Amino acid sequence: MRDFAHLLERLAFTPQRSGKLQILVDYFARAPDPARGYALAALTGDLDLRKVTPSLLRALVAERVDAELFRLSYEFVGDLAETIALIWPGQQDGDLPLPDVVAELRETAKADLPGVIAARLDALGPSSRYAYLKLATGGLRVGVSGRLARLALAEFGDIEVTEVEEIWHGLTPPFEPLFAWATGGPKPESAALAPFRPVMLSTATELDALRALDPDDFAAEWKWDGIRVQAVSDGGVQRLYSRTGEDISTAFPDVLEALPDAAALDGELLIRRGDAVAPFGDLQKRLGRKQVSAKMRASHPAALRAYDLLVADGEDLRGAPFTTRRAALEALVARHAHPRLDLSPLLAFDSWEALADLRAAPPDQVIEGVMLKRKSSPYQAGRIKGPWFKWKRDPMLIDAVLLYAQRGHGKRSGYYSDFTFGVWDGEALVPVGKAYFGFTDAELKDLDRFVRSHTTDRFGPVRAVEPIKVVEVAFEGLNRSTRHKSGVAMRFPRISRIRDDKPASEADTLASLQALLPK
Amino acid sequence: MNPAEILTNRPEGLYCPSGDFYVDPIKPVPRALITHGHADHARAGHGAVMATAQTLDIMSVRYGESFAEARQVAQGVTQVGDASVSFHPAGHVLGSAQIRIEQQGAVAVVSGDYAREANPSCASFEPVPCDIFVTEATFGLPVFRHPPMADEIARLLASVQAFPDRAHLVGAYALGKAQRVIMGLRQAGWDAPIYIHGALQQLCDYHIAQGVPLGDLRPATVARGSKADFKGSIVLGPPSAFASTWAQRFPDPVICFASGWMQVRARARQRGVELPLIISDHVDWPDLTRTITELNPEETWVTHGREDAVIRWCEMTGRTARPLRLIGYEDEAD
Ligand SMILES: [Zn+2]
Numbered sequence A: 001m002r003d004f005a006h007l008l009e010r011l012a013f014t015p016q017r018s019g020k021l022q023i024l025v026d027y028f029a030r031a032p033d034p035a036r037g038y039a040l041a042a043l044t045g046d047l048d049l050r051k052v053t054p055s056l057l058r059a060l061v062a063e064r065v066d067a068e069l070f071r072l073s074y075e076f077v078g079d080l081a082e083t084i085a086l087i088w089p090g091q092q093d094g095d096l097p098l099p100d101v102v103a104e105l106r107e108t109a110k111a112d113l114p115g116v117i118a119a120r121l122d123a124l125g126p127s128s129r130y131a132y133l134k135l136a137t138g139g140l141r142v143g144v145s146g147r148l149a150r151l152a153l154a155e156f157g158d159i160e161v162t163e164v165e166e167i168w169h170g171l172t173p174p175f176e177p178l179f180a181w182a183t184g185g186p187k188p189e190s191a192a193l194a195p196f197r198p199v200m201l202s203t204a205t206e207l208d209a210l211r212a213l214d215p216d217d218f219a220a221e222w223k224w225d226g227i228r229v230q231a232v233s234d235g236g237v238q239r240l241y242s243r244t245g246e247d248i249s250t251a252f253p254d255v256l257e258a259l260p261d262a263a264a265l266d267g268e269l270l271i272r273r274g275d276a277v278a279p280f281g282d283l284q285k286r287l288g289r290k291q292v293s294a295k296m297r298a299s300h301p302a303a304l305r306a307y308d309l310l311v312a313d314g315e316d317l318r319g320a321p322f323t324t325r326r327a328a329l330e331a332l333v334a335r336h337a338h339p340r341l342d343l344s345p346l347l348a349f350d351s352w353e354a355l356a357d358l359r360a361a362p363p364d365q366v367i368e369g370v371m372l373k374r375k376s377s378p379y380q381a382g383r384i385k386g387p388w389f390k391w392k393r394d395p396m397l398i399d400a401v402l403l404y405a406q407r408g409h410g411k412r413s414g415y416y417s418d419f420t421f422g423v424w425d426g427e428a429l430v431p432v433g434k435a436y437f438g439f440t441d442a443e444l445k446d447l448d449r450f451v452r453s454h455t456t457d458r459f460g461p462v463r464a465v466e467p468i469k470v471v472e473v474a475f476e477g478l479n480r481s482t483r484h485k486s487g488v489a490m491r492f493p494r495i496s497r498i499r500d501d502k503p504a505s506e507a508d509t510l511a512s513l514q515a516l517l518p519k
Numbered sequence B: 001m002n003p004a005e006i007l008t009n010r011p012e013g014l015y016c017p018s019g020d021f022y023v024d025p026i027k028p029v030p031r032a033l034i035t036h037g038h039a040d041h042a043r044a045g046h047g048a049v050m051a052t053a054q055t056l057d058i059m060s061v062r063y064g065e066s067f068a069e070a071r072q073v074a075q076g077v078t079q080v081g082d083a084s085v086s087f088h089p090a091g092h093v094l095g096s097a098q099i100r101i102e103q104q105g106a107v108a109v110v111s112g113d114y115a116r117e118a119n120p121s122c123a124s125f126e127p128v129p130c131d132i133f134v135t136e137a138t139f140g141l142p143v144f145r146h147p148p149m150a151d152e153i154a155r156l157l158a159s160v161q162a163f164p165d166r167a168h169l170v171g172a173y174a175l176g177k178a179q180r181v182i183m184g185l186r187q188a189g190w191d192a193p194i195y196i197h198g199a200l201q202q203l204c205d206y207h208i209a210q211g212v213p214l215g216d217l218r219p220a221t222v223a224r225g226s227k228a229d230f231k232g233s234i235v236l237g238p239p240s241a242f243a244s245t246w247a248q249r250f251p252d253p254v255i256c257f258a259s260g261w262m263q264v265r266a267r268a269r270q271r272g273v274e275l276p277l278i279i280s281d282h283v284d285w286p287d288l289t290r291t292i293t294e295l296n297p298e299e300t301w302v303t304h305g306r307e308d309a310v311i312r313w314c315e316m317t318g319r320t321a322r323p324l325r326l327i328g329y330e331d332e333a334d
């Protein structure tokens, strides 16, 4: 438990992804089985424990600590589990094996839970108590995604992350076969139905790079602005995976129902009302749900737009050329004829210039560019340069005014590197987004100097700056947002240029930004 | 006499009418007794100042020789007006003292800031029996239980080992905390040079002159060489320096902060700290309540921090207590 507590602590306070990765790799190398497997499961949300409620914890602490002292403490600390971990009157600093704790939280009858938890809190020190309570209440919140945990595992075992993703869904905590594999043993066989298969990814391209290639060798299709998924149906089990192998089935029962038997499809998950594809923001409303109401299904109906076919009638097609897979896909979609499953059409073009024209005027707003697939390409795992390209639509650009800056971490320590920018709304500048990349090292120095010499106010690590510096912000799309005061949210904003040639008064307006919103 | 009349609360600070002096006043006054050199207790511009020799030295380091019109080193028992006063170690920072004030057999002790855990950079707290005990309550909540400093130093050294290519930047206040951390590192066997920000130089020099063996300290500048020179090293600076361009000279630094506040995660995150080190030079809750229990004064006066919880605890244990609600004290060295 102490090791696990220490792991959570380091993860929670390490902001950089690379730092988190290193901490995880070190932990996997140090911790024994099955503790490391349970820790991994806790991080990826694969531990199914009895949920301990805040009210149970409050009742426990009320028996031991004066109510007024607890109230004052909770007010100061701000987090229930943390307050209890710190205030619990135990004097011991014992250790408990994580696997025992997990087994106990899984098996203890509900009525016995308060007694068990109290006994554990008595035995542990403050930092372990905190980890224990976070585990028991099911909210670790240390900023580790399932993807990052699997990457760490791959790095630890010196194996391809796509291979880890491929078998992940057949495995259960404490993942001993997985760790055995990572430490030199055989690759575990996945016995699960409807397994995930590593996704084929594209690399970015542009017109100049394409000229060296023969357009006849490539098929082209629209790149839809939804979520790239893999939909698998196998022996009566249907699953929907994100492109990193995250199982998102529960949020999209309507798509699962639309799948043909014994097939694995690669496609784009979209919200589609009739033929009209809804903007990405609509899809976001359905993400991350454990359950979907009938009302949500009706107002935000999900659909799959198919790009590729990996398995048909139980037969693995991944080794076949794209053209063969595509023909099989077209036949399957036509035969299956389900209204929530359709095809992403191929584009007819005879030259790169002709394709450039198509790309410049897509028939739908929810298109973010063009995908190019070499006709002869088999379906291969990972991002290989050559067979597949994405030719994204040009980013949207606005000129905005720097408003706030926040200090960075790690290699950017001491630099103001996270910027909030705004546009004009009448006489006022309203914040419309944040960006912390896009600029060069030299531009970062320039921005840092500007922030330091034009600070007007400070709030902790954040500085407000004189609103005179104009930056060009590039972004991939715009959504409506109720969480932002401006009513808009940008996707992937970055600072593409510093516009020292422009006075702040010539920055863009909120109205011109809103005009870019999908209709 | 009624012990509660030894001291009263005035806008300038805690006042002793029979001796006509203030203790740690926040505004310039004709006569001040100063517990220790932290800026919220020791201010410049008073008429006459009495403090320990080290506190007077520290005040001249910080404010220049002319910080007061007259100064007197506290030694033994001194008569000030109708009160007799003496200074006793508080275990907080070098030179820190509790001030004992006696008048007609009644005794009040103003603790200033104090700590009970052994501090290798200063003399240890001495319990002084009294009728009125004026206690600080900086960490006056039952959630504050400071771990032993050696544990926290061990965590720092483990991190240095885990990230050999990065510099560890430890935020520590210039008076007390910085020297405490350095001594903790030395006691743990860290013999390598420790790099310090310019703002720590004078006070570290003074500690060395006073016999605190801080070891090999070097200025954290990159006059020659490069960023890479700081790989694997430990650098101390005042927390405010982390916001300045000074921090840009270190290779991918791990930001650490040595403070009692680091026990609360939200506090650490607010400051962008990657490695919070719970190192305090104040009493935590168990030591605070233990001190009151041991001294068992007739009245406990609570100031400087989370007064409500300490008052509540006194109430629960049948003690007379009141909050002083003094204003103007900040947590310079927490
Ligand atoms: Zn102090």
Ligand SMILES: [Zn+2]
Pocket: B038, B040, B041, B113, B304, B329, B330, B331, B332
């Ligand atoms: Zn103080």
